[in-house]
Amino acid sequence: xxxxxxxxxxxxxxxxxxxxxxxxxxxxxxxxxxxxxxxxxxxxxxxxxxxxxxxxxxxxxxxxxxxxxxxxxxxxxxxxxxxxxxxxxxxxxxxxxxxxxxxxxxxxxxxxxxxxxxxxxxxxxxxxxxxxxxxxxxxxxxxxxxxxxxxxxxxxxxxxxxxxxxxxxxxxxxxxxxxxxxxxxxxxxxxxxxxxxxxxxxxxxxxxxxxxxxxxxxxxxxxxxxxxxxxxxxxxxxxxxxxxxxxxxxxxxxxxxxxxxxxxxxxxxxxxxxxxxxxxxxxxxxxxxxxxxxxxxxxxxxxxxxxxxxxxxxxxxxxxxxxxxxxxxxxxxxxxxxxxxxxxxxxxxxxxxxxxxxxxxxxxxxx
Amino acid sequence: xxxxxxxxxxxxxxxxxxxxxxxxxxxxxxxxxxxxxxxxxxxxxxxxxxxxxxxxxxxxxxxxxxxxxxxxxxxxxxxxxxxxxxxxxxxxxxxxxxxxxxxxxxxxxxxxxxxxxxxxxxxxxxxxxxxxxxxxxxxxxxxxxxxxxxxxxxxxxxxxxxxxxxxxxxxxxxxxxxxxxxxxxxxxxxxxxxxxxxxxxxxxxxxxxxxxxxxxxxxxxxxxxxxxxxxxxxxxxxxxxxxxxxxxxxxxxxxxxxxxxxxxxxxxxxxxxxxxxxxxxxxxxxxxxxxxxxxxxxxxxxxxxxxxxxxxxxxxxxxxxxxxxxxxxxxx
Numbered sequence: 001x002x003x004x005x006x007x008x009x010x011x012x013x014x015x016x017x018x019x020x021x022x023x024x025x026x027x028x029x030x031x032x033x034x035x036x037x038x039x040x041x042x043x044x045x046x047x048x049x050x051x052x053x054x055x056x057x058x059x060x061x062x063x064x065x066x067x068x069x070x071x072x073x074x075x076x077x078x079x080x081x082x083x084x085x086x087x088x089x090x091x092x093x094x095x096x097x098x099x100x101x102x103x104x105x106x107x108x109x110x111x112x113x114x115x116x117x118x119x120x121x122x123x124x125x126x127x128x129x130x131x132x133x134x135x136x137x138x139x140x141x142x143x144x145x146x147x148x149x150x151x152x153x154x155x156x157x158x159x160x161x162x163x164x165x166x167x168x169x170x171x172x173x174x175x176x177x178x179x180x181x182x183x184x185x186x187x188x189x190x191x192x193x194x195x196x197x198x199x200x201x202x203x204x205x206x207x208x209x210x211x212x213x214x215x216x217x218x219x220x221x222x223x224x225x226x227x228x229x230x231x232x233x234x235x236x237x238x239x240x241x242x243x244x245x246x247x248x249x250x251x252x253x254x255x256x257x258x259x260x261x262x263x264x265x266x267x268x269x270x271x272x273x274x275x276x277x278x279x280x281x282x283x284x285x286x287x288x289x290x291x292x293x294x295x296x297x298x299x300x301x302x303x304x305x306x307x308x309x310x311x312x313x314x315x316x317x318x319x320x321x322x323x324x325x326x327x328x329x330x331x332x333x334x335x336x337x338x339x340x341x342x343x344x345x346x347x348x349x350x351x352x353x354x355x356x357x358x359x360x361x362x363x364x365x366x367x
Numbered sequence: 368x369x370x371x372x373x374x375x376x377x378x379x380x381x382x383x384x385x386x387x388x389x390x391x392x393x394x395x396x397x398x399x400x401x402x403x404x405x406x407x408x409x410x411x412x413x414x415x416x417x418x419x420x421x422x423x424x425x426x427x428x429x430x431x432x433x434x435x436x437x438x439x440x441x442x443x444x445x446x447x448x449x450x451x452x453x454x455x456x457x458x459x460x461x462x463x464x465x466x467x468x469x470x471x472x473x474x475x476x477x478x479x480x481x482x483x484x485x486x487x488x489x490x491x492x493x494x495x496x497x498x499x500x501x502x503x504x505x506x507x508x509x510x511x512x513x514x515x516x517x518x519x520x521x522x523x524x525x526x527x528x529x530x531x532x533x534x535x536x537x538x539x540x541x542x543x544x545x546x547x548x549x550x551x552x553x554x555x556x557x558x559x560x561x562x563x564x565x566x567x568x569x570x571x572x573x574x575x576x577x578x579x580x581x582x583x584x585x586x587x588x589x590x591x592x593x594x595x596x597x598x599x600x601x602x603x604x605x606x607x608x609x610x611x612x613x614x615x616x617x618x619x620x621x622x623x624x625x626x627x628x629x630x631x632x633x634x635x636x637x638x639x640x641x642x643x644x645x646x647x648x649x650x651x652x653x654x655x656x657x658x659x660x661x662x663x664x665x666x667x668x669x670x671x672x673x674x675x676x677x678x679x680x681x682x683x684x685x686x687x688x689x690x691x692x693x694x695x696x697x698x699x
Contacts, residue, residue: 086655113655118598118605120645123413127646130405144508148517148599168600169510213508213602242604 078108079328080128081137084165085116088271089297090317094139094163097321105329118142125149129156135328137161143168143213159331163324164317166215167344174337176323176347180216182366183313183351184223184266187292189364190311190353191224191264192231194290204236205264206255208272210243217243217268220294220313224266236262241272248275256283264290270300270312277308296354305358312354320349380621383633387640394643400650408529410642412521415535416594418638420613421620422535422542423586425634428617429546429559430579431626432479432486437587438609439497440471444591445601446501449509457516465588471497472584476577494610501603508602511595520596531593535635538589542582542631551578559626611666616641619669641665 081098084091095111102109110131112124121141128136129152136153140146143166150170153160162175195201205228210217225235236259241247248267252275255262265280267273273293280289286308293300296314303309327337327347340348355361394401401407420437427434444464452460471493478489511517520531546552554575557565566572595601620637622629644665648658668675 087659111652112649113658115655115659117608118602119413119416119594122598123409123642123646124649126409127400127406127649130403130409131400131650142508142598142600142602142605144510144600144602145598147510148597151517151599168508211604212506213604 077134079135080110080133082112082124084139084141086113093317094321097318101322101325114141116141118145134332135159137324139163146170161328174345176320178315178351179348180219181223184220185227186353186364188224188227203263206236206262207238208267209240210268220268245271245275248272249279252276252279266292270295270297301358384636411532412529414639414642415531418535418635419590421616421634423583424613424617425631426582428622429629430555431559434583435490435610436493438606439494440587441591441606443497443501445595446505449601468584468588472581476580480573480576510600517599520593615669623673
């Protein structure tokens, strides 16, 4: 009740707000107008423009006809695809593969972008399941969330195909991954051949890592490490930069200060390799330190041509996306899948080296 | 008369609620995906997670400050929760987490009220610290292996109301009672209006500030429990960026960033509104890049809404005054 002493302040507020009461109606109507505009924007967008929508539009038609006649065997399937983050080139390519395969097979595709947020992943996947998809394809931003999603999908008998990243120990139908360990080994072999050309036979190397939970990304580093250590190089440090360019830039600066003798940097993805390359560039050590990435992004190839990076391992996200749709259709039809590793239900997609000329190089292969 | 007017002042501004209702109606008409109960259940469940944090944050924003550490608090709570859950069971774990939330809130409060560190700096520092502690405790992600706990957030009471939403409403009512009916709430409003006036009128500002961050910590802890249940897992890197989503919900709900006024009810509605927009854009197949544009625009609108209101107000007041003047001239 001490507030009573606040009379002057309160008095003013009452008067102001009294006036505002009258105006609130106008404010409300303005808000509503904005809402309607937003809705119109979203309506306008849904009717075309992007490729994902054109596929869903055309196939929506087949869906309605399919209900009546039951034409093609895949024509009335609806598949949901939840993607990690479309601001990343890699997942854009994966999306292209998924869209192309969906169109070829006449499947209705509903897409969702997790924007790297795990709760967005759960919400989006739940929404896809609620929309009655026949199969769910997910490239999860946080694999550990997958078991929740697989549980949800199993309740509705929906098969789940995971693309890349990791399965988080979930009971999925299949997981499509690039041959990560092999890719790391290819990078290691190529690094050794370059070092040999400079007649360097020993020294230190460092690895910049993705999130700790990205088990497949870790295998890239492990593959690289196995080849390098076998050849007598020593691991200086392994730093986690969470797949992020800026974090990798900072990590690289730390490495440059703490381990000035490092000869080779292996980043578990290209975004981090680019961050590391720019830190090396700023320190004026381009050429002295070899930088390798993983993913084969266009920006990485450009960096290789500029000479700031030495090579990258190209994954084939388009292939992974295609495989996702094909496996999903097989599962909807009740077919058994052929696994490369039946214990973990893994299906491997091939990787290849992009060497310092910026071209694909198939000389170096997995043992 | 006096009573009625006060009622209007405290509960009167429902712009965001009308906007939400209209938005939902438009969605139901334009998109068949929205005609099922399941869709709204998903929206309400997800929104409740943010809204519960938002209830606490509303107190902070009303006092003219905010807490940037909540996302890291959620991460630390989450990591600890998944660690102790298999050992001591669901209810004791929840109590431990609530206490942990109170502890973190109190630390924030002490830094801000006793050491006079600005809330922005103090909570930004603790944002890093809490997440680092979470990483120290467990740097690898954990999947919850307790089906009862996992069902908690998404279970539908009577097949209709998601538990998370019910808890959110109950906590919202508790929060509203604290804010409107208890001395603490009045003190917080007073501090938000004018800290000097609050000191002069004998309010123990330091104590109240500690209580504000304690409340934030408590509600964030409650939300953490629901979030871990919803995701079925924890990870020291989880929920980064949550503070921004929550603060925008609070501000979109009409709580002014300069403090002094605000409504918990509107915060909850605004949180639902933000999630509805996201889900709607997904359903309409809006291109992912446009989604980001729209989200950015909404944030700008949210953070400028107080000022937009003020501008409209001044224009209207001026016009009214002009009208009165012209009327006076005519009558002369």
